[in-house]
Amino acid sequence: MAKRKLQRYSELADLENVIELEDYSPTTISPLKGRWCERIFGNENPLVLELACGKGDYTLSLAKRYPNKNFIGIDIKGDRIWRGAVAAHHDQLDNVRFLRIYIDYVTNYFAADEVDEIWITFPDPYLGTKKINKRLTSPFFLKKYREVLKRGAFVHLKTDSPELFEYTTEVIEQEQLEVDFLVEDVHNHYHEQPDLDILTYYERMHLADNRVIRYVRFRP
Ligand SMILES: C[S@@+](CC[C@H](N)C(=O)[O-])C[C@H]1O[C@@H](n2cnc3c(N)ncnc32)[C@H](O)[C@@H]1O
DSSP states (O other), rough: OOOHHHHHHHHHOOTTTTTOOOOOTTOOOOOOTOOOIIIIIISSSOOEEEETOOTHHHHHHHHHOOOTTTTEESOOOOOHHHHHHHHHHHHTTEEEEEEEEEEGGGGGGSSSTTTEEEEEEEEOOOHHHSGGGGGSHHHHHHHHHHHHEEEEEEEEEEEOOOOHHHHHHHHHHTOOEEEEEEOTTTTTSOOOOTTTOOOOOHHHHHTTTTTTOEEEEEEE
C-alpha cells in the first residue's frame, strides 16, 4: 500500500467520528446495533446511511442541509473515509460518522427499523453475471436493507452505469417494489427533486466524461 494511504489508515484510529471493526468476522454483532442514535449521536433523530460513500460527499452535504438528521457514511476503503471524516471534523458536523465495514454485514450493525433512509452513490456496477450478488441493488443486498429500514423508507440510487440502472429497475419490477421517482438524466432532464444537485467525487469525473447520471428512489 502506498505510504500516504498507510498514513491515513493509521490516522483513522484517532478520528473520533470513525468507527472501525475490531474484527472482520461475518458473525460479529456490533454492540452499537440498535443504539446508534442513543449511544453515538445522543438524540432520537432520523438515521440516514450512505453506502459505498467513498469520500462521503453525500454524507457531508446532506448533514449540512439536514442538521436534525444523523448520517453515517459506510465504505470499506479507509483512505477514502479518512477524507470525509477529516472534512466532517473541520466543519464541526456533529451529526456525521463514518463506519468502515463491508456493506455485506450491514445487518450486524443496524437493527430492524433503525434506519430511515439509504443512499447508494455510484456503486461499482460489478458487470458480469458471476458478480451479481456484489451489486448493491441485488436482491441479496435489498433483503438486508429491508431488515434495517423502517417501513416505507426509501433507497436512493445514483449511478453513471446504464447496466446497473437497468439491472436495478429489473430487480424493482421482479420484486414488485414501489418506485417513488426515477430520472434517466439527472443533470439534463427537468425535475424538482431535492439533493440531486450534490455531486460526488466519482460523479464529477463521470460528468467530465459526458456520462449520463441516472437516479431512482424506491421502497425496498
Ligand atoms: C466507485 S466508488 C464510489 C465512491 C463515492 N460514492 C463517490 O461517488 O465518489 C465505490 C465505493 O464502493 C465501495 N464498496 C464497494 N463494495 C463495497 C462493499 N461490499 N462494502 C463496502 N464498501 C464497498 C468501494 O470501496 C468504493 O469506495
